[in-house]
Each structure stands twice: as C-alpha cells, then as structure tokens.
Amino acid sequence: MQDSSRPVTGYPVQNLNGCAPTPTGYAYxxxxxxxxxxxxxxxxxxxxxxxxxxxxxxxxxxxxxxxxILFIIWLVLRPQLPDFSIQSLSLYNFYAANQRVNATWNAQIHISNPNKKLSISYGEVVSSVFHKDYLSETRIGPFVQSTRSSGAVGASYSMVDSFVDGEVVDEMNEERRGGEMKFNLKMLVDLAFRYGGWRGRRRFLTVWCDDVSVTISSGKITSGPKSAAFIEIIVSSNFCSFFNMF
Structure with a gap:
C-alpha cells in the first residue's frame, strides 16, 4: 500500500507546516x-x-x-614669380590734337628669374601702354629663361592718327608743355615653371609698371629703371595659394 505521507510526483513539496515552498526563481x-x-x-x-x-x-x-605631395614639392622647389622692370622707355614723333594721336614708344623690359631650381617658359606676352586710358599694344614672342638668369626684351608701340578721348589728349598736351609725360605699361604674361622634363600648368600674370616718366627734350625715361608696381596672378582653377604654381 502506498505511503500517503510521501509527495506526489509533479506537485510542489509542502512544508511540514502546510505552507507552499518559497520560490527560488523568477515568476516569468x-x-x-x-x-x-x-x-x-x-x-x-x-x-x-x-x-x-x-x-x-x-x-x-x-x-x-x-x-x-604638392606641399613637399613646393618645399623642395620653392617657386617664385619673376621680377619685371622697365629699363628704358623712349617716345618719338608725338603729336596729339583734335582727339587724334601719333606717337611711337620703344621700351626695354627687364625680366629676372629668381628661382634656383626652376626655369620659366614664357608664351606670348601682350604689352600695352596707357595714359589713364588705353593707347597702344604690342606682342612679344615666346622664350625660355633658365634658372637664376635675367635679360631684357624689346617692345615697340605705335599710334598713327588714332582716336583718343578728348580729356586724355588735353592731359597729355598739358604734361608735354611741362616738359615731362607719364605713361603706364601693362603686360599680360603667359608662363609655366619647368624642372628638367617636367613642366607645370600654365599661369597668367598681369604686370603693371605705373608712372614711367619720359622727358620731352630727350624723349627718354627720366629716372632709372622702373620696377613693376603690381603683379596679379590670374587663376583659372579652384585650388588656391601655392598649389596654383603647379
């Protein structure tokens, strides 16, 4: 006969006092x-x-x-822009009246390459002469300048019965009566740096030489060489600063 005091399998064990056993785990x-x-x-x-x-x-x-890489190249090569100056400027056959001007200018433009490792290849150089207004222009053919070198290129400008604004004509005649005339020279320079067989991208410079004085008696420049007063880099790229040199 089965002992009734033994617990039935599958049912929780009851304590002797009749209470249910204390749970030992989570309910869920x-x-x-x-x-x-x-x-x-x-x-x-x-x-x-x-x-x-x-x-x-x-x-x-x-x-x-x-x-x-570009920064390292710049540190090694140190590209520098060339230096420009007007060595001489001569004026011949000047005549201005009734808004018509006849004149001939001859200029010697000195260009110096300060770079120790880079030569400079110049494309066509367009040079213009001004007297508070455009007067005439000329073109200088391509040439190459080696490292640490300098030289002069000639430029001739001429006007033959050319129309000029009346105020400009009056100002030129007034300066002429004073014995000295002042002209501005502008150059649009196409150049590229070279290092051995490598050539950088072409760049354009606008170079201004302002207030170049010429005496009427001799028709030549009054003072010594006139250095460029302003050089502007014309950049057609989204990159700026020294990256534009390459």
Whole structure:
C-alpha cells in the first residue's frame, strides 16, 4: 500500500507546516528585447550608404596624400614669380590734337628669374601702354629663361592718327608743355615653371609698371629703371595659394 505521507510526483513539496515552498526563481522567463515581438529588430544596413561612406573616406585620403605631395614639392622647389622692370622707355614723333594721336614708344623690359631650381617658359606676352586710358599694344614672342638668369626684351608701340578721348589728349598736351609725360605699361604674361622634363600648368600674370616718366627734350625715361608696381596672378582653377604654381 502506498505511503500517503510521501509527495506526489509533479506537485510542489509542502512544508511540514502546510505552507507552499518559497520560490527560488523568477515568476516569468527573461524577455529578449531583440526577438520579442514588442521590440522590433533593428533595420538592416543599406549597402549603398556603406559604399558611399567608403567612397568619401577614400576620396578624403586621396586628397590628403595629393596635397602632402604638392606641399613637399613646393618645399623642395620653392617657386617664385619673376621680377619685371622697365629699363628704358623712349617716345618719338608725338603729336596729339583734335582727339587724334601719333606717337611711337620703344621700351626695354627687364625680366629676372629668381628661382634656383626652376626655369620659366614664357608664351606670348601682350604689352600695352596707357595714359589713364588705353593707347597702344604690342606682342612679344615666346622664350625660355633658365634658372637664376635675367635679360631684357624689346617692345615697340605705335599710334598713327588714332582716336583718343578728348580729356586724355588735353592731359597729355598739358604734361608735354611741362616738359615731362607719364605713361603706364601693362603686360599680360603667359608662363609655366619647368624642372628638367617636367613642366607645370600654365599661369597668367598681369604686370603693371605705373608712372614711367619720359622727358620731352630727350624723349627718354627720366629716372632709372622702373620696377613693376603690381603683379596679379590670374587663376583659372579652384585650388588656391601655392598649389596654383603647379
């Protein structure tokens, strides 16, 4: 006969005082927030956005490396712009009346290359003469200047019965009566730096030599050589500073 004092299998064991045993675990199972229906799973990562991030990171690394290489090249070569000055300016056959001008100018333009490692290749140079207004222009053919060298190029300007604004004609005649006339010379220079077989990108400079005085008695420049007063770099690129030298 079965002992009634023994607990039945499958039922909780009761204490001797008749109370239910103290629970030793949680009443409910632990909920996994990732798989539980009330906590939706995180969305899958878009492969296109991952590719875009990788592409942007690669582009950033490329530009950093490229900029570092250019900076090292600049430190080694140290490109410097050439120096310009007017060595002489002569005026002949000047006549101005009734808004018509006849004149001939001959100029010697001194150009110096201060670079120790870079030669300079010049394309066509367009030079103009002004007297508070455009008067005449001429063109100088291409040439190459070696490192640490200097030389002069000639430029001739002429006007034959050319129309000029009346105020400019009056001012020139007034200066002429005073025995001295002042002209401004402008040069649009096309150049590129060279290092051995390597040649940098072409750049354009605007060079101004202002108030070059010429005596009427001799028709020649009054003072000594006149250095360029202003040099402007014309850049057709999104890069700035020293990167534009290459």
């Amino acid at each position: 199972a632990r909920v996994n927030p990732i798989t539980h229906p009330y906590y939706p799973a995180p969305p899958a990562q878009d492969p296109r956005s991952t590719f875009l991030c990788c592409l942007l990171a690669a582009a950033a690394v490329f530009f950093i490396i490229f900029g570092t």
